[in-house]
Amino acid sequence: YAFENWHIDGAPFAHGASGMFSALVFTIFSFLGTEMLGISAAESKNPRKDIPRAITTVFFRILVFYVGSILVIGMIIPYDDPNLLNAHSVKDVAISPFVLMFKRAGLGPAEHVVNAVILTTVVSAGNSGLYACTRMLHAMAMSGAAPKVFAKCTKRGVPIFSLVFVLVIAMALFGISFIGNRVVFSYILNTSTLMGLITWLSILVAHVRFRMAMKRQGYNTSRLPYRDWTYPFGTAYAACAIMVPMAGTGWAQAQGHFNVPGFITTYLGPVIACILYCFWKWYKKTRILDLAEIDLISGSVEDSNYLSSHHVD
Numbered sequence: 001y002a003f004e005n006w007h008i009d010g011a012p013f014a015h016g017a018s019g020m021f022s023a024l025v026f027t028i029f030s031f032l033g034t035e036m037l038g039i040s041a042a043e044s045k046n047p048r049k050d051i052p053r054a055i056t057t058v059f060f061r062i063l064v065f066y067v068g069s070i071l072v073i074g075m076i077i078p079y080d081d082p083n084l085l086n087a088h089s090v091k092d093v094a095i096s097p098f099v100l101m102f103k104r105a106g107l108g109p110a111e112h113v114v115n116a117v118i119l120t121t122v123v124s125a126g127n128s129g130l131y132a133c134t135r136m137l138h139a140m141a142m143s144g145a146a147p148k149v150f151a152k153c154t155k156r157g158v159p160i161f162s163l164v165f166v167l168v169i170a171m172a173l174f175g176i177s178f179i180g181n182r183v184v185f186s187y188i189l190n191t192s193t194l195m196g197l198i199t200w201l202s203i204l205v206a207h208v209r210f211r212m213a214m215k216r217q218g219y220n221t222s223r224l225p226y227r228d229w230t231y232p233f234g235t236a237y238a239a240c241a242i243m244v245p246m247a248g249t250g251w252a253q254a255q256g257h258f259n260v261p262g263f264i265t266t267y268l269g270p271v272i273a274c275i276l277y278c279f280w281k282w283y284k285k286t287r288i289l290d291l292a293e294i295d296l297i298s299g300s301v302e303d304s305n306y307l308s309s310h311h312v313d
Contacts (some may be wrong), residue, residue, distance in 0.1 A: 007080045024245050025193050026037045031066070032196040035203060052226040073097045073245055076104065130166060137162040145280070187265040190249065193298070194269040197242045204242075205233050209294070214293040246270065 013095055037054050041047040075096050077084070084097065096118060103111040138159035142153035150162040177185035211231060214221055228234060249266050280286070 002075050005074060006077075023134060025190060026089050028197065029189060029193045030060070032193070032200075033128065034062075034192070035199060036128055038203075039132050039135055042135075048225040055226065069098075074102065076101055094229060126170075130163075130170065133166045133170075134159055134162045137166065158243070183261075187261060190262065191265050191269050194246060197246055198239055198269055198273050201239065201242050208232070208235055209291070210296075213291045213294040213296060217294075217296060219296060 037051060037058065041051050042056075077100055081100065081273070083100055096114060096140045097113040098114045098118070102114060137146055138148050138153075140146035141148055141162070142157075150159065150165065152161055153159050173188055177188055211221065230237075
């Protein structure tokens with residue numbers, strides 16, 4: 001136990017570049033989802049207070065529950081434990097590292113509690129993903145970027161057609177993931193992870209343009225309800241942290257025996273995103289706004305005069 005597990009010769013690169021980047025994809029996939037805070041802001045009663053508080057708590061939750069638990073697991077279970085993600089057939093079951101920890105501590109019955117918690121978190125993650133996809137599709141329909149049918153809501157405000165569409169797609173992908181001894185699942189995982197990175201890359205671009213527009217138009221960023229204190233260095237670091245796995249995952253697929261399906265699914269997301277972006281610019285004849293033209297007032301906060309009241313000459 002302790003840190004001796006961290007000194008196994010070649011552990012970080014035990015399976016070569018392909019294995020390293022595959023593990024990186026799984027890690028990124030696990031951390032995706034915090035961007036949903038931005039979507040929930042639209043339905044928060046007091047987003048000016050609620051969202052900054054939520055961002056802060058999420059950061060410390062990740063630090064404690066993700067990084068903290070990984071630290072403890074790494075001190076107890078070696079990376080090459082045969083009970084981890086080393087199943088050789090569909091019938092083999094990979095045991096959760098949390099369950100392994102309780103077993104090694106002699107608390108076998110606790111594994112059922114852990115499995116129940118894991119199942120609950122999976123359902124919760126699926127529910128939040130369903131919520132985010134449905135609301136995004138509804139918002140796109142409202143802005144004219146998707147068919148108008150997805151903008152229709154029930155009397156209780158539920159975008160029913162968006163919900164049904166997302167459910168059908170999710171169920172279809174879930175069924176497809178069982179094809180080909182989990183190979184298709186890995187392809188779906190690669191595509192969805194890269195699309196998540198593209199989402200974060202677009203968030204970073206929007207953030208930079210927002211801050212530059214505020215400076216160009218003479219607004220004081222210090223009075224914003226929430227301000228990224230790492231800007232611009234944190235934004236640049238995040239962009240690099242996104243580009244490296246995007247490039248490295250495809251590079252790993254090309255090493256040794258060239259994995260054509262894996263390479264295609266890795267870069268399918270970025271290609272689709274670029275095609276859709278260019279098509280929309282051409283179809284709608286839109287242009288990239290100058291920083292001085294960007295509207296920083298409409299729909300920013302509850303009080304439309306908030307930013308204008310803090311204008312700096």
